[in-house]
Amino acid sequence: MKTLLAASCLALAVMTAATPADARDVVIHAGRLIDGASATPRTKVSILVHDDRIVRVEDGFVTPPGAEVIDLSAKTVLPGFIDAHDHISMSEDWSTLARFTHTDGDAVLTGVRNARRDIETGFTTVRDVGSGPLEAPALIRGIEAGTIIGPRIWTALEALAPTGGHSDAQNGMRGDISFAQRDAAIIDGADDARYKVREHRRRGAMLIKIMPSGGVASIGDDPNHMTMTDAEMKSAIDTAHALGMKVAAHAHGKQAIDHVIMAGIDSVEHGTYADDESYRLMKEHGTFLVPTLLVADWIYQTAVKTPDRLPPTVAEKAIAVTPTMIGNAGRAYRAGVKIALGTDLTGLSGRNKAEEFALLVRAGLTPIDAIFAGTRNAAELIGAPEDIGSIQAGRFADIVAVSGDPLTDIKLLQKVDFVMKGGEVLKTGGRMVIRD
Numbered sequence: 001m002k003t004l005l006a007a008s009c010l011a012l013a014v015m016t017a018a019t020p021a022d023a024r025d026v027v028i029h030a031g032r033l034i035d036g037a038s039a040t041p042r043t044k045v046s047i048l049v050h051d052d053r054i055v056r057v058e059d060g061f062v063t064p065p066g067a068e069v070i071d072l073s074a075k076t077v078l079p080g081f082i083d084a085h086d087h088i089s090m091s092e093d094w095s096t097l098a099r100f101t102h103t104d105g106d107a108v109l110t111g112v113r114n115a116r117r118d119i120e121t122g123f124t125t126v127r128d129v130g131s132g133p134l135e136a137p138a139l140i141r142g143i144e145a146g147t148i149i150g151p152r153i154w155t156a157l158e159a160l161a162p163t164g165g166h167s168d169a170q171n172g173m174r175g176d177i178s179f180a181q182r183d184a185a186i187i188d189g190a191d192d193a194r195y196k197v198r199e200h201r202r203r204g205a206m207l208i209k210i211m212p213s214g215g216v217a218s219i220g221d222d223p224n225h226m227t228m229t230d231a232e233m234k235s236a237i238d239t240a241h242a243l244g245m246k247v248a249a250h251a252h253g254k255q256a257i258d259h260v261i262m263a264g265i266d267s268v269e270h271g272t273y274a275d276d277e278s279y280r281l282m283k284e285h286g287t288f289l290v291p292t293l294l295v296a297d298w299i300y301q302t303a304v305k306t307p308d309r310l311p312p313t314v315a316e317k318a319i320a321v322t323p324t325m326i327g328n329a330g331r332a333y334r335a336g337v338k339i340a341l342g343t344d345l346t347g348l349s350g351r352n353k354a355e356e357f358a359l360l361v362r363a364g365l366t367p368i369d370a371i372f373a374g375t376r377n378a379a380e381l382i383g384a385p386e387d388i389g390s391i392q393a394g395r396f397a398d399i400v401a402v403s404g405d406p407l408t409d410i411k412l413l414q415k416v417d418f419v420m421k422g423g424e425v426l427k428t429g430g431r432m433v434i435r436d
């Protein structure tokens with residue numbers, strides 16, 4: 001079967017091999033290049049793109065015969081940003097009423113909006129660590145077909161937690177109200193964990209998200225509690241790894257953080273109450289931390305200024321938990337833990353996702369390490385460093401540009417002028433390209 005498949009792919013490649021007449025060669029003249037691989041920027045560099053991939057990066061402004069030139073000689077050029085903690089269809093309306101009125105249809109529309117906003121702000125890839133059953137697969141198909149504009153999406157489908165945990169839609173509700181899709185996000189017991197991971201993969205999951213601690217934005221559960229057993233965590237993680245999927249764990253409390261690292265998790269999301277022992281474990285196991293500072297900042301501000309916009313108990317939890325969450329990123333960084341950038345916030349909350357870079361710098365990361373967090377580190381965490389996260393030969397031509405030097409002012413990353421994804425220019429001169 002494998003041979004057959006390889007043979008037919010080869011035939012297809014021969015049939016569709018670009019002839020000089022229809023080959024699409026583009027060369028980008030980059031004034032300054034931060035390539036996501038080296039810590040040292042280069043100046044006056046040419047990036048040669050053929051169709052959707054980068055074929056060569058060379059010094060000086062060169063123009064191969066027949067290539068279309070994109071002049072970014074006055075700009076700083078970087079790899080497309082990667083948000084390692086996204087919820088592609090999440091609305092900025094976190095009210096209890098929205099839970100009872102919004103349908104999957106609303107969520108798909110929100111996802112279309114979010115996907116476009118990701119591109120506008122320079123995020124050419126997102127890791128969707130929790131959405132409904134329909135949204136991400138439909139968005140992925142729509143983006144691949146060119147029907148809508150959006151980033152590359154790696155989706156976990158529904159995040160998995162036990163009864164009463166962070167993903168339980170019934171938390172805080174009357175016992176006689178039932179949520180039809182609740183069960184798809186619930187795991188109780190190691191056998192159930194194994195089944196739900198397999199079932200998620202069958203429905204299109206590309207990674208798995210588990211939630212071994214309580215959370216902030218849910219009613220009633222406590223972020224400090226370890227809500228899953230070791231056996232449940234291990235079963236979910238081992239099953240996912242056997243099926244070639246990575247696993248992300250939402251975890252706030254130290255016990256849940258330490259236990260899920262020892263169970264073999266690939267990334268700890270939030271990681272609020274991690275301590276020196278947790279950081280030592282992360283380094284020993286090669287575990288990434290995704291600190292999610294933008295959501296922490298946003299929910300804290302909302303809890304202080306307009307707490308009635310949040311469901312019951314959430315404002316109190318936000319005020320208690322999020323200041324520690326923000327401090328954690330700097331402590332982990334100084335301890336030598338691998339950091340990947342994740343916002344946990346839609347770009348439609350009135351905030352620009354690229355603010356996460358500035359928040360990482362404020363937490364103590366150097367500007368270049370903050371940029372690495374949102375490019376090569378996130379690509380490594382996703383498991384696709386050969387395709388995304390850097391501007392090198394062979395990678396997808398996912399490329400952004402800003403004015404000025406973001407290494408001296410990291411906030412410049414919040415004003416992306418130019419976005420190319422897979423060789424297609426989606427934004428130029430600060431404006432989105434209008435497609436026919």
Ligand SMILES: [Zn+2]
Nearest residue numbers: 085087129344
């Ligand atoms: Zn999240």
